[in-house]
Amino acid sequence: MEQAAAAAAPMARNRKVVLREYINWAPREDDMVLVDGGEVPLRVPEGSPPAVLVKNLYLSCDPYMRGRMRDFQGSYIPPFKPGSVIEGLGVGKVVDSTHPGFSTGDIVSGMTGWEEYSLIDRPEQLNKIQQSDIPLSYHLGLLGMPGFTAYAGFYEICSPKKGELVFVSAASGAVGQIVGQLAKLHGCYVVGSAGTNQKVELLKNKFGFDAAFNYKEEPDLTAALKRYFPEGIDIYFENVGGQMLDAVLLNMRTHGRIAVCGMVSQHGLTDPVGVHNIYCLVPKRIRMQGFIQSDHLHMFPQFLSDMAKHYRDGKIVYVEDMSIGLENAPAAFVGLFSGKNVGKQVVCVSHEWASYTS
Amino acid sequence: MEQAAAAAAPMARNRKVVLREYINWAPREDDMVLVDGGEVPLRVPEGSPPAVLVKNLYLSCDPYMRGRMRDFQGSYIPPFKPGSVIEGLGVGKVVDSTHPGFSTGDIVSGMTGWEEYSLIDRPEQLNKIQQSDIPLSYHLGLLGMPGFTAYAGFYEICSPKKGELVFVSAASGAVGQIVGQLAKLHGCYVVGSAGTNQKVELLKNKFGFDAAFNYKEEPDLTAALKRYFPEGIDIYFENVGGQMLDAVLLNMRTHGRIAVCGMVSQHGLTDPVGVHNIYCLVPKRIRMQGFIQSDHLHMFPQFLSDMAKHYRDGKIVYVEDMSIGLENAPAAFVGLFSGKNVGKQVVCVSHEWASYTS
Numbered sequence: 001m002e003q004a005a006a007a008a009a010p011m012a013r014n015r016k017v018v019l020r021e022y023i024n025w026a027p028r029e030d031d032m033v034l035v036d037g038g039e040v041p042l043r044v045p046e047g048s049p050p051a052v053l054v055k056n057l058y059l060s061c062d063p064y065m066r067g068r069m070r071d072f073q074g075s076y077i078p079p080f081k082p083g084s085v086i087e088g089l090g091v092g093k094v095v096d097s098t099h100p101g102f103s104t105g106d107i108v109s110g111m112t113g114w115e116e117y118s119l120i121d122r123p124e125q126l127n128k129i130q131q132s133d134i135p136l137s138y139h140l141g142l143l144g145m146p147g148f149t150a151y152a153g154f155y156e157i158c159s160p161k162k163g164e165l166v167f168v169s170a171a172s173g174a175v176g177q178i179v180g181q182l183a184k185l186h187g188c189y190v191v192g193s194a195g196t197n198q199k200v201e202l203l204k205n206k207f208g209f210d211a212a213f214n215y216k217e218e219p220d221l222t223a224a225l226k227r228y229f230p231e232g233i234d235i236y237f238e239n240v241g242g243q244m245l246d247a248v249l250l251n252m253r254t255h256g257r258i259a260v261c262g263m264v265s266q267h268g269l270t271d272p273v274g275v276h277n278i279y280c281l282v283p284k285r286i287r288m289q290g291f292i293q294s295d296h297l298h299m300f301p302q303f304l305s306d307m308a309k310h311y312r313d314g315k316i317v318y319v320e321d322m323s324i325g326l327e328n329a330p331a332a333f334v335g336l337f338s339g340k341n342v343g344k345q346v347v348c349v350s351h352e353w354a355s356y357t358s
Numbered sequence: 359m360e361q362a363a364a365a366a367a368p369m370a371r372n373r374k375v376v377l378r379e380y381i382n383w384a385p386r387e388d389d390m391v392l393v394d395g396g397e398v399p400l401r402v403p404e405g406s407p408p409a410v411l412v413k414n415l416y417l418s419c420d421p422y423m424r425g426r427m428r429d430f431q432g433s434y435i436p437p438f439k440p441g442s443v444i445e446g447l448g449v450g451k452v453v454d455s456t457h458p459g460f461s462t463g464d465i466v467s468g469m470t471g472w473e474e475y476s477l478i479d480r481p482e483q484l485n486k487i488q489q490s491d492i493p494l495s496y497h498l499g500l501l502g503m504p505g506f507t508a509y510a511g512f513y514e515i516c517s518p519k520k521g522e523l524v525f526v527s528a529a530s531g532a533v534g535q536i537v538g539q540l541a542k543l544h545g546c547y548v549v550g551s552a553g554t555n556q557k558v559e560l561l562k563n564k565f566g567f568d569a570a571f572n573y574k575e576e577p578d579l580t581a582a583l584k585r586y587f588p589e590g591i592d593i594y595f596e597n598v599g600g601q602m603l604d605a606v607l608l609n610m611r612t613h614g615r616i617a618v619c620g621m622v623s624q625h626g627l628t629d630p631v632g633v634h635n636i637y638c639l640v641p642k643r644i645r646m647q648g649f650i651q652s653d654h655l656h657m658f659p660q661f662l663s664d665m666a667k668h669y670r671d672g673k674i675v676y677v678e679d680m681s682i683g684l685e686n687a688p689a690a691f692v693g694l695f696s697g698k699n700v701g702k703q704v705v706c707v708s709h710e711w712a713s714y715t716s
Contacts, residue, residue, distance in 0.1 A: 284648065285648050287645065291643050
């Protein structure tokens with residue numbers, strides 16, 4: 001009987017993206033390989049602990065993943081395994097479940113694999129998504145980890161007050177675009193920096209920043225910030241590190257706050273750029289604080305409710321950069337580190353989510 | 359009558375130390391000059407607003423003063439004026455007063471000049487010292503600004519918990535020696551670094567640090583800290599900046615705190631050493647906060663009462679390095695920046711405080 005049931009399971013080809021080997025540089029496309037995982041039965045294996053099998057619909061490309069490509073065990077999240085499928089956040093549809101909390105057809109978000117079908121053996125970590133008017137892929141951005149990073153970072157780390165002067169770097173990215181809009185809703189003056197004129201236009205015309213500039217066209221970042229903040233900066237949402245941080249330190253106001261989030265530009269460097277103006281922390285009494293969204297999960301339900309309302313009320317918009325096809329995931333990911341993406345980078349593995357087919 | 363009274367005032371020679379010109383380097387002795395200010399009447403000038411004339415007894419040499427030697431208006435305290443007497447904290451005896459709050463013979467501490475007699479035209483900023491069993495000069499250290507810096511920094515910025523692992527750099531200095539002793543009283547494990555073996559001995563045998571090391575004898579600071587903190591550092595009281603900060607960042611524990619106080623080693627450098635490991639703030643969720651004691655003055659009465667009690671109970675000791683004679687003040691000050699002082703650097707202008715002579 002059991003074998004007969006297994007034999008009757010529909011089968012599907014399962015392509016996957018695997019890490020070739022540990023790297024010590026900015027990720028390149030050929031650090032990842034698309035491999036054919038062969039035909040897999042679309043059923044949770046008999047006799048295994050409760051699990052769900054999901055068909056992956058959207059995968060998230062996030063800068064933190066670069067840290068998992070290094071052979072370094074000391075981080076808050078373990079490294080990937082060379083030769084194994086890359087793990088990341090995604091949205092998928094349940095095609096089989098032996099876990100009482102999930103049924104075939106459920107849409108879920110959470111940690112999954114860069115492949116077409118993933119067997120998830122700790123489904124209690126998944127979030128079930130109630131279908132709504134909000135695009136599913138936004139659960140990887142606006143309503144997902146980047147959105148929550150912006151929300152927790154802005155409200156919990158930046159201690160914002162109405163009227164304060166806020167600067168956001170990498171401002172059109174997955175996190176920055178939300179930080180800027182939340183700051184505007186809070187009554188702050190908000191300026192963002194980005195690396196192309198197209199992104200600068202987005203910041204000003206789509207996200208409603210008070211001003212924005214292309215940092216690549218500014219020979220002197222300190223002078224540029226002085227121009228946009230003649231009174232200085234109260235809050236800096238730090239996404240890039242390096243020279244921008246040095247320029248910001250010189251332009252901070254007394255009792256300013258710096259929420260340290262990404263430092264994308266420092267990822268993949270074995271000898272990160274030195275920051276020379278840390279001494280500014282003392283006379284300006286600056287608080288500079290690193291954070292990770294997962295420390296603030298008690299706020300997640302409030303975040304979801306607030307952000308969905310803002311979105312429905314038209315008070316927050318979201319821009320994502322969608323690559324189509326699992327085979328384009330490595331290029332999409334690599335593009336993060338040179339700022340190729342415009343908005344939140346996601347990969348569409350399958351648009352098929354309205355109804356089940358094998 | 360008035361002229362007769364003025365004519366009858368006792369006179370005294372008033373030598374003073376003046377700043378020669380603004381500097382842009384680590385202070386040198388000849389950046390300051392001892393000049394003869396001539397004979398001055400030991401009386402507050404008739405017709406001037408209420409003021410006090412003090413005979414300076416002890417002067418404080420503090421690293422922040424280097425910042426006032428630069429031609430830079432943007433700081434929290436204005437620069438000195440070239441050709442004018444250097445200002446600093448001191449303890450003095452009132453020799454004349456036209457202010458109702460002060461009488462001849464009072465002992466006061468506060469901002470004064472590097473000279474034998476100072477006319478203080480805002481005496482409301484002075485603290486009157488009640489004579490006690492505690493050495494007067496300690497009002498420039500243990501019970502003064504450095505002691506309060508240690509107290510406010512440790513309790514308000516470090517958020518210490520019993521059992522936490524604390525590292526203090528420049529640990530035998532005016533501030534560091536108190537931070538370490540407060541941390542021990544709080545139930546922390548405390549390690550300090552200093553630049554000579556004599557200072558290391560002081561840390562271990564006089565101040566009761568659990569361990570201490572000479573950073574100049576450590577070829578690899580990161581490895582040294584790993585040795586003293588195999589579990590990592592919860593709290594770093596940062597007095598030096600540069601390479602030590604980089605090594606500490608690599609050794610911090612999750613949710614660690616760094617109170618940024620001095621950065622003595624960065625004073626006087628036009629191109630401060632780069633800090634390369636700031637990215638550690640993110641995965642370790644480190645809070646790094648600059649502070650200035652004057653933001654916390656609401657705690658000052660409690661500090662005075664706590665520290666005097668600790669001192670009398672023998673729970674806190676204090677080491678100062680006293681130079682004798684105003685003429686030695688420039689050398690004493692300059693020595694701060696090469697770590698020549700052992701303990702809090704003060705200058706004794708006059709031991710005479712028990713009775714008045716002109």
